[in-house]
Amino acid sequence: MFVTQNYLSSKVERPPGSIFKEPALYQVVLVDLRVPSTKACRPRSPADDHKHPHDSLLTEVLNYALNLEYLEGEFYSCAATGQPLPSDLRGGGPASTGCRKAKLNNRTQAIAEELADNEIAHVTLLRHVLGHAAVPIPRLNIGLAFGKAADLAVGETLRPAFSPYSGSLSFLHGAFIFEDVVRIALVEGYQSGIIRDELYHSIDKVVHANFTVADLVDAIATHRATHHAKAGDHSLHEGLEQDDGTLTLVPVTKQGLVHTRTPAEVIVIVTLGAKDRKGGFFPEGLNGKFGSVASSIKEERKKKKEERRKDEKDKKAKHDD
Secondary structure (H helix, E strand, C coil): CCCCHHHHCCCCCCCCCCCCCCHHHHHHHHHCCCCCCHHHCCCCCCCHHHHCCCHHHHHHHHHHHHHHHHHHHHHHHHHHHCCCCCHHHCCCCCCCECCCCCCCCHHHHHHHHHHHHHHHHHHHHHHHHHHHHCCCCCCCECCHHHHHHHHHHHCCCCCCCCCCCCCHHHHHHHHHHHHCCCCCCHHHHHHHHHHHHHHHCCCCCEEECCEEHHHHHHHHHHHHHCCCCCCCCHHHCCCCECCCCCECCCCECCCCCECCCCHHHHHHHHCCCCCCCCECCECCCCCCCCCCHHHHHHHHHHHHHHHHHHHHHHHHHHHHC
């Protein structure tokens, strides 16, 4: 699941009568989508927009997630089978650019197929939960965008252009771009670990234009770190090895926690730094109204903080009386 942990685990309380029937389900959908069954909740309907306006923020959050799941699902489906996401999961959205079957060995083919199944399940779940509010798949570039991303990472124009469909190692690097950006769900954690382990076992092999796996992974990780709010923090580097050569299969903070990114930082990465948020893998931008999501979360936190202060003040005044 391509969503930030610190963002989605923000304490947006479940309002009375929310479309999310169970508190546990509400938290689970926000944190890691470990939903046992889509029967545990009902799809959002037009009437909910009026009955439960507080849920509109959650709708924005989940549509943000859905955009990114569309990207992962489309890429893995194409790489594994040569076919894009099925029409019933596209919401009437446009066809993508660059979809093709990757040239994979048997081991990597199995990995690609499982990743595709996982991401298709994520798209299915989000579309079910969102109901009529689900945005359609946006226009995606899952072809040349990978080449541009690689060029930006290494700081030069690669010839031939990098393509994640040209072989197993190339595919794993394409997957690394997505899976290692953000991780919240247990499923995504497993996926990221598999990809990093596969890359590590080929760390000294030349993957493209005289760049070894170590070189290219390090370049991608370094470039991504420049888009973080704490860009000067070297711990954000998520390559396969540290400076002293120590293996890094599980990149974490000093506290042993997974690095997280804000929605804005993720969007910068997937649009390859486009100032208008239109470019890279999303040539026409992401679908939905979630530009205010981060500020909405901030306002919610501010409001709750003020409410807590007021409650504490009232309790103190009552105690003094």
